[in-house]
Amino acid sequence: xxxxxxxxxxxxxxxxxxxxxxxxxxxxxxxxxxxxxxxxxxxxxxxxxxxxxxxxxxxxxxxxxxxxxxxxxxxxxxxxxxxxxxxxxxxxxxxxxxxxxxxxxxxxxxxxxxxxxxxxxxxxxxxxxxxxxxxxxxxxxxxxxxxxxxxxxxxxxxxxxxxxxxxxxxxxxxxxxxxxxxxxxxxxxxxxxxxxxxxxxxxxxxxxxxxxxxxxxxxxxxxxxxxxxxxxxxxxxxxxxxxxxxxxxxxxxxxxxxxxxxxxxxxxxxxxxxxxxxxxxxxxx
Amino acid sequence: xxxxxxxxxxxxxxxxxxxxxxxxxxxxxxxxxxxxxxxxxxxxxxxxxxxxxxxxxxxxxxxxxxxxxxxxxxxxxxxxxxxxxxxxxxxxxxxxxxxxxxxxxxxxxxxxxxxxxxxxxxxxxxxxxxxxxxxxxxxxxxxxxxxxxxxxxxxxxxxxxxxxxxxxxxxxxxxxxxxxxxxxxxxxxxxxxxxxxxxxxxxxxxxxxxxxxxxxxxxxxxxxxxxxxxxxxxxxxxxxxxxxxxxxxxxxxxxxxxxxxxxxxxxxxxxxxxxxxxxxxxxxxxxxxxxxxxxxxxxxxxxxxxxxxxxxxxxxxxxxxxxxxxxxxxxxxxxxxxxxxx
Numbered sequence: 063x064x065x066x067x068x069x070x071x072x073x074x075x076x077x078x079x080x081x082x083x084x085x086x087x088x089x090x091x092x093x094x095x096x097x098x099x100x101x102x103x104x105x106x107x108x109x110x111x112x113x114x115x116x117x118x119x120x121x122x123x124x125x126x127x128x129x130x131x132x133x134x135x136x137x138x139x140x141x142x143x144x145x146x147x148x149x150x151x152x153x154x155x156x157x158x159x160x161x162x163x164x165x166x167x168x169x170x171x172x173x174x175x176x177x178x179x180x181x182x183x184x185x186x187x188x189x190x191x192x193x194x195x196x197x198x199x200x201x202x203x204x205x206x207x208x209x210x211x212x213x214x215x216x217x218x219x220x221x222x223x224x225x226x227x228x229x230x231x232x233x234x235x236x237x238x239x240x241x242x243x244x245x246x247x248x249x250x251x252x253x254x255x256x257x258x259x260x261x262x263x264x265x266x267x268x269x270x271x272x273x274x275x276x277x278x279x280x281x282x283x284x285x286x287x288x289x290x291x292x293x294x295x296x297x298x299x300x301x302x303x304x305x306x307x308x309x310x311x312x313x314x315x316x317x318x319x320x321x322x323x324x325x326x327x328x329x330x331x332x333x334x335x336x337x338x339x340x341x342x343x344x345x346x347x
Numbered sequence: 348x349x350x351x352x353x354x355x356x357x358x359x360x361x362x363x364x365x366x367x368x369x370x371x372x373x374x375x376x377x378x379x380x381x382x383x384x385x386x387x388x389x390x391x392x393x394x395x396x397x398x399x400x401x402x403x404x405x406x407x408x409x410x411x412x413x414x415x416x417x418x419x420x421x422x423x424x425x426x427x428x429x430x431x432x433x434x435x436x437x438x439x440x441x442x443x444x445x446x447x448x449x450x451x452x453x454x455x456x457x458x459x460x461x462x463x464x465x466x467x468x469x470x471x472x473x474x475x476x477x478x479x480x481x482x483x484x485x486x487x488x489x490x491x492x493x494x495x496x497x498x499x500x501x502x503x504x505x506x507x508x509x510x511x512x513x514x515x516x517x518x519x520x521x522x523x524x525x526x527x528x529x530x531x532x533x534x535x536x537x538x539x540x541x542x543x544x545x546x547x548x549x550x551x552x553x554x555x556x557x558x559x560x561x562x563x564x565x566x567x568x569x570x571x572x573x574x575x576x577x578x579x580x581x582x583x584x585x586x587x588x589x590x591x592x593x594x595x596x597x598x599x600x601x602x603x604x605x606x607x608x609x610x611x612x613x614x615x616x617x618x619x620x621x622x623x624x625x626x627x628x629x630x631x632x633x634x635x636x637x638x639x640x641x642x643x644x645x646x647x648x649x650x651x652x653x654x655x656x657x658x659x660x661x662x663x664x665x666x667x668x669x670x671x672x673x674x675x676x677x678x679x680x681x682x683x684x685x686x687x688x689x
Contacts, residue, residue: 078454086441158435159499162399163455347401 079172102191121200140222143177146236224334231341264292281317349377357407369562382553383542390562391542432505438496456503580638587659609642
């Protein structure tokens with residue numbers, strides 16, 4: 063038989079898969095780039111043109127305001143790029159063609175890295191545009207905290223992607239994975255956080271919640287960093303429908319501590335990757 | 348005798364309580380074309396999936412002759428098997444162009460980079476898909492997708508080609524083409540392993556047939572050798588001119604009388620009620636004899652010499668498909684009755 067180098071040794075198959083995956087996701091990527099540029103310009107430039115909407119006092123506040131939608135962007139991109147990473151091979155049966163040609167873990171690693179490159183590029187473009195606009199409005203130098211925020215955003219997107227990959231490892235269809243992960247990430251965590259804060263107040267920080275950990279992206283831009291990180295907001299007024307004064311107190315965790323947030327994001331990504339790998343190993347075509 | 352390139356030893360696969368493959372033993376030699384025949388659910392695809400390392404066997408092992416000279420246990424071969432090209436099930440592709448897909452697959456299987464484009468063009472031309480090279484596969488018809496499935500199995504020029512139901516979903520013309528391609532692979536000295544439930548497709552191209560039923564191999568040999576288990580064999584003779592209807596009955600009586608010693612004495616009425624039949628449309632005689640080669644020779648000698656004044660035999664054939672169908676039916680019957688005995 064013809065002598066050929068075993069494809070498992072070396073990382074070539076992973077690199078080929080990364081390149082192929084990037085080509086495969088090209089249209090989705092372009093769509094997100096357009097959306098990203100629109101959001102960045104809407105929040106960072108168009109809104110500032112409205113006379114009633116005053117420009118933030120400092121460059122950091124400007125970044126913080128303009129990054130409000132970053133978590134939505136990361137959530138959507140993570141769900142749409144990573145949801146099909148494993149389950150599509152089983153659901154669409156493309157695995158029959160590719161599994162005999164490449165070690166299946168290498169295939170998934172390649173697909174994962176290909177998508178990660180695209181998603182990180184999207185986030186990077188967003189931050190670059192914000193940095194440019196920040197420079198345009200406030201002059202240089204760019205506050206270094208934006209780089210920390212960028213770092214956290216990258217870590218957050220990796221944690222999100224591992225979370226979605228985990229779901230992809232056992233779900234049957236890509237669409238179901240997208241819907242389920244979007245529901246959990248958008249609503250599930252938020253509802254759980256509200257309940258936890260309502261019940262436990264400042265006794266229990268919702269560190270389990272990816273949505274809460276995501277607040278570190280803008281939280282890290284605070285200078286000084288918030289202390290205490292738990293606040294209570296009281297709303298009240300005179301003369302409600304039943305007369306007398308009515309007061310409502312809402313508790314809120316502003317952001318996780320930097321060290322804790324980063325550690326948990328790392329744990330999240332490791333934990334979900336391990337779970338995804340175990341389920342993927344057990345799954346049969 | 349050529350060397351064994353693929354060997355299945357007591358291969359077993361269970362899904363819960365259901366045993367899909369039961370202790371299969373099979374040897375595939377270099378250059379052979381082997382057919383794995385069985386009804387749907389017999390265990391063909393499961394067997395192929397185990398060879399492709401998509402499924403892990405519960406017990407038994409698969410040995411493959413890799414680049415090293417010895418047969419190696421597939422579990423110890425550290426990677427995907429680049430010596431084998433697989434077409435498993437109905438092929439499903441990522442929605443990319445045929446060229447992008449084939450280039451990716453060729454890269455994965457370590458085909459020399461400078462030759463990939465030549466190889467892609469060559470195969471697309473062979474399968475008449477050149478014009479579709481830069482079209483996305485979602486625009487492909489079922490037949491074209493199936494062809495692309497075969498191309499991807501061949502893209503890295505493997506020594507062994509394993510095709511699972513390659514004719515599924517194809518029109519008759521495309522099936523003929525696929526058979527032609529398989530024969531071409533045979534002529535190149537490739538080892539081909541075809542799984543199918545279509546006996547005709549298999550009998551036309553394969554040197555040896557492995558009959559599989561309920562996860563067990565119930566027979567593995569050439570069609571002719573497998574046919575030895577049959578008590579009845581069929582011989583079809585084509586005549587130069589049609590027989591006159593008025594002369595037919597006395598002629599058939601004479602024939603039956605003269606060939607009687609060679610005919611099947613216990614002909615299964617399910618096959619035929621009479622041992623010699625005339626088919627006016629085909630202008631031919633169908634003779635059910637006792638299956639011995641000597642008998643076949645004698646029958647032909649008598650037909651040609653002694654009935655020269657009645658008709659002229661211009662050709663004769665033993666239809667492999669119907670023979671294989673009967674072999675298969677017989678073996679399945681034996682298999683079931685053996686189980687019953689146990």
